[in-house]
Amino acid sequence: MDTSRRRLIALCAVQFIDVMGVTVVVSALPRMIADLDGSPAQVGLLVPVYAVGFSSLLLLAAKLGDRHGHRRVLITGLSLFAAGSVVAATAPGMTWLIAGRAMQGVAAAISVPNALVLLTRTASRADRDRALGLWNATGGLAGAVGLLAGGLTTSAVSWRAIFWGNLVLTAILMATLLRLVERDQKDRRPTPGIDLWSVIFQVTAVAAIVAAANTSARVWAIPTALGLTAIVAAVLLVRRERRTPKPLVPAGLWRPGFVAGLLGSFGVTATTSSLVVVATIYLQDADGFSPASAGLMILPFSVAVVIAAAVAGRLMPRSGPRKLLLGGLLLILAGATAAAIWSSTSALVAGLVLAGLGNGAGAVAAYGLGTAVRPEQQGSAAGLLNTAAQIGTATMVAATVAVATATTRDNGLDYRSGWLTIVGTAVVVVLGVAVMTRASGSRAGAAVHASRVLAGHHHTVGEDKRDARRCC
Incomplete structure (x- = not known):
């Protein structure tokens, strides 16, 4: 196996470890709570704390990679993930376990977008689409493996072995990346600084909306306050980004093709995550499956994601x-x-x-559209794409469950309402992506036409369409 392929696998392994970190503790939660005598408030923090750290810092981490080098920032993130694993593995109580999970969430946010930038930069043009296919296939596989590995490890050894395993895998991965990924090249061009207020508003907005989604089942005042905080922070962020000379997101990035990729990244995770969650509850509640059996019934979804992502990487060119x-x-x-x-x-x-199948193909295509930007914009693009995916999962799972709960006459869920909510979300996303991609195609076609005229070339409409498709 040549160096470029080993490097690709190692970078995808970053995605695998960090995404698996979301689900690997789910099966172990009852044992963790019993062993550490967790209070209800602490139990409520254990899962959201990883999601909030992961989702809110993705964009900032990508910008830090642009400024300080993506390899350097990636290794820093993996080091922090290893440290968080040690804190969680040795936790004497729930407070320390929550702190370890928070460190892992922040570390995942630092690692994932910088690994994605390195993957798109180091892959050749011919291999870029296949690399994105493997990247998304790895993410799809990681979620299922996390659920399975967490349960098996907890039953066979201990829940602490999950985090010791994370430490070993992370150490091996760091050593591999240090050997295979070249050192960051010093860019002689001045790198724009980072506006502190933009960072504060962005982190607050995303953290608040993810936290609100994860507390929606509690007293209504808590998610309402968090939701209002997210709205205010988002408005202040937009206002600040328009005025600052050092925006988090370059203004030139907001083109129809990128927006289509961003909307697709949000829509793919929003719809499929909601479908999987409602399906899991349905299989246990309505059909009487055990949690383990329900997990096996969901497994075809993960297999389909992996297969479709791998095939999509070959079809996209x-x-x-x-x-x-x-x-x-x-x-x-x-x-x-x-x-x-x-x-x-x-x-x-x-x-x-x-x-x-739709998740695997759609995610590869969304990342293909979203990362087809200039090199200096790739950090921001990667951070935004991953942030959109995380927000999609956090918000729409909560919204779907809330609708299904509100429309039922008993204490269960109205599953048809939940599935219809997912259908409605998918329709809106399809229409939005269709509009954006049409605008992107028209702009690309016009650019190709103008370039041919300036060059004095004769051309046909068919040639313009083919060139526009290659551009976008």
Whole structure:
């Protein structure tokens, strides 16, 4: 195996470890709480603290990579993840365990966008789409492996072994990356600084909205206050970004193709995460499956994600990311519709497979559109794409469960309402992406036409369309 392929696998392993960190503790939660005698308030913090740290700092971490070198910042993030693993593995009480999980969430935010930038920069043009396919396939596999590995490790050894395993894997990965990834090259061009107020407003807005989504089942005043905080911080962020000479996101990044990728990244995770969560509850509540059996019934979704992402990486050079993204979103829409129309286990599993295929293809295409930017913009692009994906999961899972809870007559969920909420979300995202990609295609076609005229070339409409597709 040549060096470039080993480097690609190592960078994708960063995605694997950090995404697996979200789900690996789920199966172990009862044992952790019992061993450490956790209070209800502490239990409520254990899962959200990772999600808040992960989602809120992605954009800042990517900007720090632009300024200080993506390899250097990536290694720093992995070092912090290892330190958090030690704190969690040796935790004498719930407070220390929560602190360790918080460190891991922050470390994941530092690591993932910088690994993505290094992956897109080091892969050749011919291999870039396949690399993105492997990146997204790795993320899809990590979620399922986390649930399985966490449960098996806790049952066979101890929940503390999960974090010791994280430490060993992270140490091996750091050693591999230090050997395979070249040192950061010093850029002679001046790097714009980072506006402190923009950072404060951005982190506050994302952290508040993710925290609100994770506390939506509690007293209404808490998520309401957090939601209002997120809105105020977002308004202040937009105002600050327009005025500061050092914006977190360069103004030139907001082009239709990038916005389509950003909307696709949000939509793919928002719809499929909600579908998986509602399906898991349905299988246990309505069909009487045990938690382990319900997990196995969800497994075809993860397998479909991995297969579709790998295939999409090979198809995208021929089909273009726009068609692939729309096709993936339509598959997700079909899967959610099947679950809503035919309320049966077989229809649900078939819907999960369709949604998994759509997730794999759509995520690759969204990242393909979103990272097709100038080198100096790739850090911001990677940070925003990952932030959109995290917000999609956090907000829409909570919204779907809230709708399903509000429309039921008993203490359970109205599953059809939940699935119809996912269908509606998918329709809105499909329409938004269609508008953005059409605008992107028109702009690219006009640019190609103008370049040909200036160069004095004769051309046909078909040639312009083919060149526009390659651009976008």
